[in-house]
Amino acid sequence: MMKQYSSIKKNYKDCLVLFRAGDFYELFLEDAKIGANILGITLTKRPEGKDGLIPMAGVPYHAVDSYLAKLVKAGFKVAICEQLSPPNKKGIIKRDVIRVITPGTLVDEKVLDKKENNFLISLSVKDDIFALGIVDLSTGNLQVLQSYYRNLEQELMDELVKLHPSECILSPENYTDLNLLRLLKKERGMSIYPFEDWDTFTSNAEEFLKDHFQVRNLSGFGIADLPYAKESAAALIGYLKITQMNKIGHIKKISLATSSDHVILDKSTLLNLEVFSTILDRGSQGTLLSAIDQTQTAMGGRMIKSWLSRPLTSVELINKRLDAVEYFLKEDDLSYELDNILAKISDIERILSRLSIGIGNARDLILLKDNLVSVLEIRDLLKNCKNEIICDLLKLFNKSLRDVISLIEEKIVDEPPVSLREGGFIKSGVSPQLDRLRRIIGGGKNWITQLEVDEKERTGISTLKVRFNKVFGFYIEVSKGSANLVPKNYIRKQTLVNGERFITSELKKQEEIILTSESKINELEYKLFQNILTKVLISTEYIQNASFAVGVIDCLNNFSKIARLNYYIRPKIVYSGEIRIKNGRHPVVEQMLEGGGFVGNDVLLSKTSNQLLLITGPNMAGKSVFIRQVALIVILSQVGSFVPADKAYITPVDKIFVRSGAADAINSGMSTFMVEMSETANILNHATSDSLIVMDEIGRGTSTYDGISIAWAIAEHLVTNSQFSPKTLFATHYHELQKLEQKYPNRIKNYHLEVENINNEPIFLHTVLPGAAPFSFGLAVAKLAGVPHSVIEDALKILEELEKRGVAQAISPSFKELDRNKKISGVLEFIQSIDLENTTPLQALNLIYEIKKKVRV
Amino acid sequence: MGKIRSLSDDVIVKIAAGEVIERPAYVVKELIENSIDAKAQNINIEIEESGLKKILVWDDGEGMDKEDLSVCLLPHTTSKLEDDSLIKISTLGFRGEALSSIAATSDIIISSRPRNQKIAYVIRSEYGKATPISPKGSSFGTTVIVKNIFAAAPVRKKFVKNNKGEFGRILDIISQNALSNPGIGFKLTHNGKLIFNLPAKQSVMQRIRLLLGEEYYINLIPLKFEESYLKISGFICKPQYGSIGGKKQYIFVNQRRIIDHLISTAFKEAYGTLLETHLSPAFIVFLEIPFEMIDVNIHPRKETISFFDRQFIFDNLIKAATQTLTENNLTFSNLSWQKGENDKLTLSYAGRLLKGDPFIREDINYEEINWKNPILQIHNQYLICQSQSGVIVIDQHAASERVLFEKFKEAFKNYRNEKYHLPKALIMHLSYQESEHMMQVLTDMSNLGFVIEPFGNTSFKVEAVPKIFQDREIKPLLMELLEDLISETKLSDIDNKTQKMLAYLACRAAVKAGDKLSLNDRRKLIKELAKYPTFYTCPHGRPIKIELILSNLDKIFKRT
Structure with missing residues (x-):
């Protein structure tokens, strides 16, 4: 038997080989040591004639899936070597590898997150171009991307952050590029492997792909003129063919991921806006996604992520989605019933993939059938809907679905056993x-x-x-x-x-x-099962289309649910260049408030007179929340969702940049200031007049003078340069910058956060008002935060000194000064009210006493 | 300006004494009622640990200005009585006791901002010790946070130690308010988990569907009735959706939920024999009665009220319910009444006849049956025989089921499960699913007296069955039993697994509708039935027999 093992292992040197022996899958030699370590199983020895004692470790066959997942998650490739001849046969049992499982080719539902894709990518990097092939084997979705780059790290990471692939394969040549490897290692959780046979498949990528997809040319996929995209796709298909033993019939087409039809949200933006993960703990609680995702199906859950990372730029398409959401919002009984049906649907894409790859069983067929029945229920429910997008989607529910349902219903019993080898799942009367x-x-x-x-x-x-x-x-x-x-x-x-x-x-x-x-x-x-399966798989594309349609319907219905529960309204998409929001609210923060009652705010951005809004005020007042909610409302609008506001008029943007000091990566090796400057540079290099920029406290990471100067210069550049004038929300704690409004009254507008002064305590009202902030609250906030009284007193004294010496010119009076001014004007009033004509000397003396008292207190 | 004012002493005396906050649920009740009175559009409630740790109620209502806020925690203050007359009480909360009672036993923080104020103010009271009022930035509305209630009184805390029950009460209270105020949005979280989020401006039906369940919703029949000063609206449920105890009944008088046996009884009477005697109907009704005709001041927590004219209410409720049932063809009999000269055939008359002097009664005196008289079988479904006072009609299947079930139970209890050994063992070839179920119930089967064991793959060998099944077709009997077990056919009042199986067996083994019975069989069946006089229904809950009283038959045929 070991001879058999050795000959197999020779072909799978880069994998751990799980060798089926009886009721166990065994690992041998080095594999056993690795396996025992990772899985926590016992390492034993097996005597093998003249080979001596051979290390071995095994897992029971019925529990192999979870062990498999552990090995793969630890970054190993695993080859499953099965017994192929029936158990009773005499002589050496035939064995061969039936599948190779890698991190990117895991399809086991128990292991994968239901609402996340599991992406495998192939990357090829040339001098100024890079190309990505992206596939999720569990759903059959294949995309390619080819792009010129100026800053490989930036642009590549921007793509990767949207995908979070679990595996990346490279050509042997690229694999020798240490810089590339170092860069790729930044995408944590991604295993990187060289694909030895890369060149075999890519040397004539065109023919290979045409042959695999059985098409005459590749222009239908949109990639005919993209040589590197074709290479990446070919490499990926080749890799999958080898590891899945050719069983990839469910990958039926290639789609091209272009950037032009959606809003560009780079890595910084996504993180700073906490769209998918929070800054604090990279978790998913408190993100935009968690606030608006109540999709019922796995397909819907994956799709909404994809929609959020690629908001639309086409007004027509946006309005189509909004129309559908409006429809569901109005028909709330229908929406409720639709929701109930969607809740019954499980992951059609993944079930289909399992069946295609050859690891599905009779239960999967029944599950597929039940899901298709629910899908047809949805069609019946929505058949009278007049909305355009929904009608188009319903067309994807082909009548062959009914045939699949009948086929399965007629042949397979309602509750079949798990195993395919012990019978009991074919109905009587079938054969x-x-x-x-x-x-x-x-x-x-x-x-x-x-x-x-x-x-x-x-x-x-x-x-x-x-x-x-x-x-x-x-x-x-x-x-x-x-x-x-x-x-x-x-x-x-x-x-x-x-x-x-x-x-x-x-x-x-x-x-x-x-x-x-x-x-x-x-x-x-x-055998009968295989026949039935083959017949079912003929309808693979129809089932995939239906599954896609269900995902979209789920997303649209989901938006209507969110709108209903949180009182969102329909945004008006306009062409005027304005972004005008009345009483807008932050979609995440408003849901997380203790109790309720988020204080909404208006905003007006335009191409000219309100191009740059300068917002000053202490952070406790809600500056950051305000500027972020504007960006989030724009994103939601362009995704086709309703928004949290009383009214919203949105001109579509092409890119959104969010720069904030809060998310600076501590461990990136660069200083805060350095990070800030390079991100700012990136913004200035890429922004257009249609972009939206959000800057939160630029210039924080350096000395005050430098900071003010740089912030000033950047703000000025944004409004004066001839190449682009993007709409900008510029939040700062430098009150000096407020002078910019005087300098550029037709471009820059000051706003500040309303603060009420009660008994010398600042009360933050969370309202944003036009105009400059009346005073700086730095010290008051410190006091509120609990900084010791003596420290505050000292700070006040130092401030006075600095003001006296004119070193730090206080543009606006300090808090204390304002207070004094009020007192003084009160005294002046008092003096003015004195009637000298009718005042005796004694009375005059008393009045002076009064005045002194007022001034002293 | 001050909306809150102190009550004069005599009013205080007039209001029933003893507003005692006994449990967190009542705190929630008071706070929500305050929010509703403040004309809130949305009310959010956050509870932690069934209210013992934290109760937070936020609303976007009118709020309290600084003046009102500073006195609201004092006892005997309220905004809700226009003058000192208690006669016109139009708000839910009025006693002036609630907030001060709550403040005495907990750490309470109230912040509020009315529409005409730029900022909110906050007051706090820690077990009666107040802190000075302070300003705060906030949106419109009121937030009340009650923390660590009863912390200062460990005795009470122990009393409320059953957390689960308490949250159930809180849920009940909020649900009731959500049902009677469908225009207001309600959001409830418990220990961070969202329980429900009901948007504002919904309909009562939508609320019923979301709060009481799909089944309740499907069985609703709308009810609308007006008579003089009484307005009734809402829904009653189809008779098959009854329940034991008044669990599914919701009575609202002027938007306040009350418990009232008078009303419950009225509805029960209206349903009459449509429901089993031990079941109560499900309904949700809203009564609108002018304040002059009721007195809400009797119960400290306003849970019961008294009516000025009880009889009027009672009669009209029956009328309303009966009318609705009739309109929906849910009368017990669709007998065609002949309109006579001397009696006006009103619906109330029909109703009275249906429930009043027993025209139809269910408890039958079997001794009155003269066995020499013939027993008819009609439509192979019903047995008819003469009794002393009238005519007895019996559903043969239901009767047989009941008889067999009781017999099986007795036999089983006495372990006299005499077996009948099959001359040749029977092999049953089951599907995978069926064999799984069979494996699960093998022990129960053997307890009943079946001898069954696995016989390879998914087959089973049946060697013996209980003696009572001697003359039956075993295979179909067992297959049907398995089917019942798999689909978990509903039975009324039977929880015990073995009893369930016995009930299924009884049903399957019983005489069916459509079986022809010989005269002897009929006699035997009724005699057996006589052994169990207390049972009116078969194990499924369907009636077994009724008796038509002679005197009432006479009435119909004008023989009196």
Whole structure:
């Protein structure tokens, strides 16, 4: 057996080989040591003739899936080597590898996150171009991307952050590029492997792809003129063909992932807006996604992620989605019923993929059927809908779906067993041969019961019974007392406390007939299953289309649910260049408030007079929340969702950049300021007049003078340069910058956060008001935050000194000064009200006393 | 300006004493009622640990200005009585006790911002010790946070130690308010988990569907009725959706939920024999009665009220319910009444006849039956025989089921499960699913007296069955039993697994509708039935027999 193992292992040197032996999958030699370590199983030894003791470690076959997942998650490739000949056969059992499982080719539903894709990518990098092939084997979705780059790290990472692939394959050549590897390692959780056979498949990528997809040319996929995209696709298909033994029939087309038809949200933007993960703990609680995702199906859950990372730019398409959402919002009973049906649907894409790859069973077919029944229920529910997008989607529910349902219903029993090798899942009446075999068994067992009657009579033993168990099969049992009365042809098999068990040659012959029939039945049912499966798979594309449609319907219905529960409104998509929002709210923060009652705010951005909004105020007042909610409302609008506001007029943007000090990667090796500057540079290099920029406290990471200067210069550049004038929300704590409004009154507008002064305490109202902030609240906030009184007193003194020396010119009066000013004006009023004509000297003295009192307090 | 004012002493005395906050649920009730009175559009409730740790109620209602906020925690203050007359009570909360009672036993923080104020103000009271009022930035509305209630009184806390029950009460209270105020949005979370989120501006039906369930919703029949000053609206449920105890009944008087046996009884009477005697109907009704005709001031927590004219309410409720049932063809009999000269055939008359002097009664005195008289079988479904006082009609299947079930139970109890050994063992070839179920119930089967064992693959060998099944077809009996077990056919009042199986067996083994019965069989069946006089229904809950009283038959045929 070890010889067999060695010859197999030779072909799979880069994998751990799980070698099926009886009821176990075994690892040998080095693999065993690795496996034992990762899986926590016992490392034992196996004597093998002159090979000596061989390390080995094994897992039971019925539990292999979870162990498999652990190995793969640890970054290993695993080759499954199965026993191919039936168990009873004599001689060396035939074995071969039936599948190679890698991190990117995991399809086991128990292991994968239901609402996440599991992406495998192939990457090829040339001097100024890179190309990606992207596939999710569990859904059959294949995309390619080819792009020129200026900054490989930036642009490549932007793509990867949207995918979070679990595996990346490279050409052997690219794999020697250490810089590339170092860069790719930044995408944590992605295993990187060289694909030895890369060149085999890519040298004539065009022909290979045409052959695989059975098409005349590749222009239908949009990639005819993209040589590197074709290479990446070919490499990917080749890799999958090898690891899945060609069973990739469910990958039916290639789509091109272009950037032009959606809003560009780079890595920084997604993180700073906490769209998919939060800054604090990279978790999913408190993200935009968690606030608006109540999709019911796995397809919907994956799709909404994809929609969020690629908001639309086409007004027409946006409005189509909005129309559908409006429709569902109005028809709330319909929406509720739709939701209930969607809740019944499980992951059609993944079930189909499992069946395509060859690891599905009869239960999967029944599951598929049930899902298709629900899909048709959706079609019936929505058939009268007049909305355009929904009508288009309903067209994807082809009538062949009904045929698939009938096929499965007619042939497979309602609740089949898990295994495909032990029969019991094909209905009767499907195959005459099967029925006949079943009858034979029936007859055989009947014969046996008759035997019981006959033998009872013949021997006169009243306690005689014919029984069955898994160990002995059929046997005759009599009580202890009657054991000596049994006829001579009885062969004793087992002695028990209160009985004896025998067999006869006749009985055994009959049993043999039954067993042979059972074995034939198992084989036959398996074959019948494969036939049914093949027929079902003919409709793969129809099922995938229906599944896609269900995902979209789920997303649109989901938006209507969110809109209904949170009182969102429909945004108006306009062309005026304005972004005008009335009483807008932050979709995530408003849901997380204790109690309720988010204070909404208006905003107006335009191409000219309100191009850059300068917002000043302490952070506790809600500056960051305000500027972010504007960006989030724009994203939601362009995704086709309703938005949290009283009114919203949105001109579509082409890119959104969000720069904030808060998310600076501590461990990126660069200083905060450095990170900030390089991100700002990126923004300035890529922004257009249609872009939206959100800057939160630029210039924080350096000295005050430098910071103010840089922030000033950047703001000025954004409004004066001739190449682009993007709409910008610029939040700052440098009050000096407020002077910019005077300098550029037709471009820049000041806003500040409303603060009420009660008993010398600042009360933040969370409202954003036009105009400059009346005073700086730095010290007041410190006091509020609990900084010790003595420190505040000292700070006040130092501030006075600095002001006196004119070093830090306070543009606006400090808090204390304002207070004093108020007092002084009060005294002045008092003095003015004195009627000198009618004041006696004594009264005058008293008045002076009053004045002194007022001034002192 | 001050909306809250102190009550004069005599009013205080007039209001029933003893507003005691006994449990977190009542705190929730008071706070929500305050929010509703404040004309909130949305009310959010956050509960932690069934209210013992935290109760937060936020609303976007009118709020309280600084003045009102500073006195609201004092006892005997309220905004809800226009003058000191208690006669016109139009708001839910009015006693002036609630907030101060809550403040005495907990750490309470109230922040509020009315529409005409730029900022909110906050007051806090820790077990009666107040902190000075302070300003805060906030949106419009009121937030009340009650923390660690009863912390200062460990005795009470122990009393409420059953957390689960308490949250159930809180859920009940919020649901009731959500049902009677479908225009207001309600959002409830418990320990961070969202329980429900009902948007504003919904209909009562939508609320019923979301809060009481799809089944309740499907069985609704709309009810609308007006008579003089009484307005009734809402829904009653189809009779097959009854329940034991008044669990599914919701009575609202002027938007306040009350418990009232008078009303419950009225509806039960209206349903009459449509429901089993031990079941109560399900309904949700809203009564609108002018304040002058009711008195809400009797119960400290306003859970019961008294009516000025009880009889009027009672009669009209029956009328309303009966009318609705009739309109929907849910009368017990669709007997065609002949309109006579001297009696006006109004619906109430029909109703009275249906439930009043027993025209139809269910408890039958079998001794009155003269066995020499013939027993008819009509439509192979019903047995008819003469009794002393009238005519008895019996559903043969239901009767047989009941008889067999009782017999099986007795036999099983006495372990006298005498077996009948099949001359030749029977092989049953089951599907995978069926064999799984069979394996699960093998022990129960053997307890009942079946001898069954696995016989290879998915086959089973049946050697013996309980003696009572001696003359029956075993295979179909067992297959049907398995079917019942798999589909878990509903039975009324039977929880015990074995009893369930016995009930299924009884049903399958019983005389069916459509079986022809010989005279002897009929007699035998009724005699057997007589052994179990207390049972009116078969194990499924369907009636077995009724008796038509002679005197009432006479009435119909004008023989009096």
